[in-house]
Amino acid sequence: MIAERLEKATPENWMFPPAEGWTFDQVKDLELPFDWELVDGVVVVRGRAVPWHNKVRSSLERHLEDCRTEPYAVLAEQCVLVDEYNPPVPDVVVFEKQGFDLLDAEYVPVEKAVLLIEVVSPGSRQDDRVRKPAMYAAAGVQYYWRVERGDDGLPEVHEFWLPVGKRAYIPAPLHPVHRGKLETDVPFPVTIDLATLVEL
Template sequence: MSAAREYGLDDQYEWPRPPADGWTADDLDSLPDLPPHTELIDGSLVFMSPQTRFHTQVLRLLENALMDQAPDHLEAIREMTIRLDRRNRPEPDVLVVQVEADTGPGQTWFKPEDVVLAVEVVSADSLERDREVKPRKYARAGVPHFWRVEQNDGLPVVYVYELDPATMAYVPVDIFHQRLKVGRPFPLEIDLTAIGRRGSRA
């Protein structure tokens, strides 16, 4: 199968040709026919591979649990971009943001100061981006909390990081295998073995 068809596009589709100085954050909202969940990293468009069942189930588990347990001034939302700067607009898998950051139904991105937590579920095609590139950018933009989720024997393992404001880099807090329990950014407990369980929300 061609790359175009993989993203639901005609085989004759012509991929966008970048300008000499790269794409900008605003271009993501104006370029026609971009594949779903296209990101901008250092002025280059990054296309997502099709999601695995594990990836989709983890997103549902985390979004539901975060939404259920978040305080009233915060909300969880999936797969929206953060406009870090003119050349970077990555899309975390799950975000926790300030409720007041909602600008309406046409909103496509958040400012980094509106984001409390960014979560990346690592995929085969995104190992380096999720483990190194994106966390470094989130930290420099001041996002206070970051989780990286990996797969081990079909279950999620959550690596929890917190921003050191002195260095603007993330420091590891803990690693959770069966049950995630944290006090920041708010008290939260998630049964990680509940992935894929019908009706489970935490």
């Protein structure tokens, strides 16, 4: 009976994971009346994103889609499977699309991800500044952007690179923090007037 009950996470049992934790397959169909994420096999409630966050996320996705080059694709709010107990949902994912079946895929395999972007919200500061970049770097994702809200209300992009053979990010050598304008050549050339990300 217990083994049966724990085959899948449900609205009744999600808060009682098995000893080893829930897996992606066990929670992928779980519907709850709030935003959540699987962290180390535990269903964790996420704070709702504010309009500033959502506007910046959708604008970044659009800009990156407009300037992306082959062999890359861009998606927003897409699960990236780091391991079966950790399928985070970055705000924007840039990944290599060879062999990726858009019709059947349930997630982006972490080995295909080349850039992950998190837009910081009041409820995600620790995750976006510490836990997620450490996890992404350990998984070998080459680039990470953390987008913060500046004192003037405009986005600031903190750009990080993963050195070859390392498992921790370093600030991008030439422009670790982009204010006013984002200019970078990796993973492909991107130039964005950051003020346009919050224009309605």
